[in-house]
Amino acid sequence: MNKAIQLSNSDLPFIENTVYYNNQSIRLPKVLIDTGSSSTILKLDIMEEIGLTVELEDVLGTISGVGGSDFVFFKTVDAIEVHGFKIENFQVDIGTMNYGINIDGIIGMDFLLKAKGIIDLNELILICK
Template identity: 45%
Template structure:
């Protein structure tokens, strides 16, 4: 089980990524059930070597807040509290939403981890 916080009306948690044996800890990650995909800030992803390469296709994603260009990378693992999945594709983008966010957890990761979100207790945990 992992605690969640509400900050300025946003449901936040932290998350860890591993890419080529390098770990990145993200502190302000939005839990976004309305987003289809999980996104990480390009500036932070580059710190552990997640960079766009020639064969990475850049594409536009759109949502309620607008649209942005991203590329996809498969990371070795993603961890939220004690929940973890391996070989998971995330999107990398600028994340210029007007909020101080380092990443966004989308429905793809929430489903993969089979999470249950309790907004009354402010917890997120796996239903496994």
């Protein structure tokens, strides 16, 4: 079943999503859809609210992009949901995300590929299959 998700009507394609981790959830109202990002990245300050923090056994990495470089750690969340479309046991990057714009996270190509996403810029919607 296809799920059409309305994108924000701004200069950048923002959506809202919900992250589930360790029997808790948090809503992220300002998440950027970024086909130039290979991975989905969530803001550390927000994820700490549901107990998602760096632990000794976590794998650390560095990501680089137009917004600069960031140290991240990798976690598998119980699920990530975008307007009713949910992917379970999904690995995300967690970082400080000090990119000069106020965002809660980035939906990257990893999510879009699993969701078989189609971005319709004429209608400003993301279709997840």
